[in-house]
Amino acid sequence: MRADLDIIKEWIKPRSRVLDLGCGDGELLHFLQQNKQVQGYGMEINAGDISTCIDKGVNVIEQDLDQGLTNFQDKSFDMVIMTQALQAVERPDQVLDEMLRVGKETIVTFPNFGHWRARFYLALKGEMPVSKFLPYTWYNTPNIHFCTFKDFEALCRQKNIHIARRTVVNSKHRDHWITALWPNMLGEIAIYHVTT
Amino acid sequence: MPEKFAADSVGLATPQTLQFDEPLQLRSGRTLPQYQLVIETYGELNAERSNAVLICHALSGHHHVAGYHSMDDDKPGWWDSAVGPGKVIDTNRFFVVGLNNLGGCHGSTGPQSINPETGTEYGPDFPLLTVRDWVKSQARLADRLGIETWAAVVGGSLGGMQALRWSIDYPHRLRHCLMIASASKLTAQNIAFNEVARQAISKDPEFHGGRYKEHNTIPKHGLMLARMLGHITYLSDDAMREKFGRELRSGELSYKYDADFEVESYLRYQGESFSEAFDANSYLLMTKALDYFDPSVDFDGDLVATLEAAQCRFLLVSFTTDWRFAPERSREVVDALVAAGKNVSYAEIESAHGHDAFLIPIPRYMAVFGRYMNRVAAELGLAIDTAIGSAMAKQERS
Numbered sequence: 001m002r003a004d005l006d007i008i009k010e011w012i013k014p015r016s017r018v019l020d021l022g023c024g025d026g027e028l029l030h031f032l033q034q035n036k037q038v039q040g041y042g043m044e045i046n047a048g049d050i051s052t053c054i055d056k057g058v059n060v061i062e063q064d065l066d067q068g069l070t071n072f073q074d075k076s077f078d079m080v081i082m083t084q085a086l087q088a089v090e091r092p093d094q095v096l097d098e099m100l101r102v103g104k105e106t107i108v109t110f111p112n113f114g115h116w117r118a119r120f121y122l123a124l125k126g127e128m129p130v131s132k133f134l135p136y137t138w139y140n141t142p143n144i145h146f147c148t149f150k151d152f153e154a155l156c157r158q159k160n161i162h163i164a165r166r167t168v169v170n171s172k173h174r175d176h177w178i179t180a181l182w183p184n185m186l187g188e189i190a191i192y193h194v195t196t
Numbered sequence: 197m198p199e200k201f202a203a204d205s206v207g208l209a210t211p212q213t214l215q216f217d218e219p220l221q222l223r224s225g226r227t228l229p230q231y232q233l234v235i236e237t238y239g240e241l242n243a244e245r246s247n248a249v250l251i252c253h254a255l256s257g258h259h260h261v262a263g264y265h266s267m268d269d270d271k272p273g274w275w276d277s278a279v280g281p282g283k284v285i286d287t288n289r290f291f292v293v294g295l296n297n298l299g300g301c302h303g304s305t306g307p308q309s310i311n312p313e314t315g316t317e318y319g320p321d322f323p324l325l326t327v328r329d330w331v332k333s334q335a336r337l338a339d340r341l342g343i344e345t346w347a348a349v350v351g352g353s354l355g356g357m358q359a360l361r362w363s364i365d366y367p368h369r370l371r372h373c374l375m376i377a378s379a380s381k382l383t384a385q386n387i388a389f390n391e392v393a394r395q396a397i398s399k400d401p402e403f404h405g406g407r408y409k410e411h412n413t414i415p416k417h418g419l420m421l422a423r424m425l426g427h428i429t430y431l432s433d434d435a436m437r438e439k440f441g442r443e444l445r446s447g448e449l450s451y452k453y454d455a456d457f458e459v460e461s462y463l464r465y466q467g468e469s470f471s472e473a474f475d476a477n478s479y480l481l482m483t484k485a486l487d488y489f490d491p492s493v494d495f496d497g498d499l500v501a502t503l504e505a506a507q508c509r510f511l512l513v514s515f516t517t518d519w520r521f522a523p524e525r526s527r528e529v530v531d532a533l534v535a536a537g538k539n540v541s542y543a544e545i546e547s548a549h550g551h552d553a554f555l556i557p558i559p560r561y562m563a564v565f566g567r568y569m570n571r572v573a574a575e576l577g578l579a580i581d582t583a584i585g586s587a588m589a590k591q592e593r594s
Contacts, residue, residue, distance in 0.1 A: 054564060
């Protein structure tokens with residue numbers, strides 16, 4: 001399982017109602033359905049991913065995150081999750097607001113643009129970072145709003161969003177102690193558990 | 197006319213007529229003392245009786261879902277693209293049941309049947325039926341066939357309304373509900389189109405208050421207009437533009453009030469052939485059933501509360517250019533199902549074909565539909581046809 005999913009699966013309470021925004025191939029929801037009896041729904045727009053969710057028996061709803069979540073009632077989910085999609089939505093701040101409106105709790109994960117490799121690329125090579133983890137070039141990337149841990153936390157402060165838990169992982173070493181020393185420099189993926 | 201049947205065709209199909217003598221109490225308060233249902237089945241019912249799939253038809257559909265009635269047939273059944281060996285509703289795995297609904301004009305008891313009380317044709321005296329009544333008669337059909345639980349109830353448009361009604365009225369008798377290009381109720385605009393169609397029929401001088409048979413005639417022009425109007429609304433602007441553009445029949449304008457444009461002659465042809473094949477009283481009845489459908493009326497208009505009873509899993513599919521049963525209508529049902537905590541998946545298929553898309557084997561539509569049916573089969577431990585899976589994956593990539 002992807003490193004961030006492997007960690008957040010532990011943060012979901014059994015039998016809770018979960019909405020996974022940009023659920024991809026449904027890996028997380030499938031696990032949660034099988035092992036924690038959650039009532040889960042995934043939201044996705046990629047046709048191939050939707051089909052894979054159907055194969056797995058994961059509830060998947062074709063809906064574009066950028067169109068909002070107005071079809072869901074306030075606090076109608078115990079947990080709203082969005083993994084690795086914050087940087088790809090049109091207005092991350094508005095999506096975050098909506099997640100906190102429909103969910104009692106929220107988990108967000110995103111790639112940290114403050115990671116040393118990204119800094120190195122930009123500072124020394126003078127080019128937008130391209131890596132195995134973020135393989136796109138600037139003109140064709142779906143990732144239009146990169147941010148760093150610091151940026152995200154500044155947004156949370158501004159919006160009075162409470163950070164209940166925070167973890168950073170390196171895509172290979174998971175939550176190594178060195179990463180924890182200087183997360184904004186050494187962490188590749190940020191995992192935030194936030195509430196209002 | 198097929199010289200021989202394709203490998204993925206169910207081949208020759210034979211309709212059966214089943215007689216029901218237990219009176220059917222109807223929503224309107226009236227009763228059908230006895231009735232017949234015409235059905236067609238494909239595939240084999242397994243020993244556990246768990247692999248049955250019910251196909252509910254739309255406005256002008258019937259029991260002849262797939263295959264041919266004779267080697268001389270020009271066309272196969274109305275959903276042959278989806279039902280057959282190796283197709284999305286795979287008759288190698290599923291026992292598929294199609295029926296003609298009550299009130300129809302293809303053999304089941306309807307306005308053209310003899311009223312046992314009078315000894316003459318029902319005509320306009322045939323009771324108005326609702327989706328609820330149809331589903332009740334379908335449940336009796338299931339009893340007759342020894343099917344306690346359907347693996348899936350599947351329908352498009354008005355057929356999707358029946359599938360939804362099944363999930364509410366008989367929650368333990370279906371495992372999956374597939375509701376395609378449908379709605380939980382019609383909009384005012386949609387009812388308005390139906391009303392124009394009904395007016396076209398009932399104002400035809402040959403209609404005679406629905407007793408046209410007694411006058412040895414049929415309201416051909418009314419039916420034709422109703423169908424032409426319907427046909428326009430089942431297509432999208434783009435689809436019509438693409439199909440006909442402004443093509444002229446004879447290459448030049450006639451400066452007469454004849455059909456100049458291809459689209460005019462196409463509509464006339466469609467209307468005319470329909471008017472010869474469909475009964476006017478049945479058409480009126482079917483459109484009324486569409487208009488009346490709204491299961492939430494039993495729950496003060498609260499669709500979430502209406503769906504609380506449902507136990508099955510749902511798949512909803514809509515098509516981007518369908519404006520008669522727009523994606524928004526499907527999304528309303530999806531949202532209510534999510535709010536009610538039911539298992540539901542939803543796909544919105546890009547298509548230029550308007551409402552008609554639900555009968556067209558659009559690759560992504562067939563992929564979603566087929567993979568869902570694969571899942572239905574897998575849950576029941578029915579054999580998975582891996583060839584279909586890979587064919588679908590290939591279609592999707594193309």
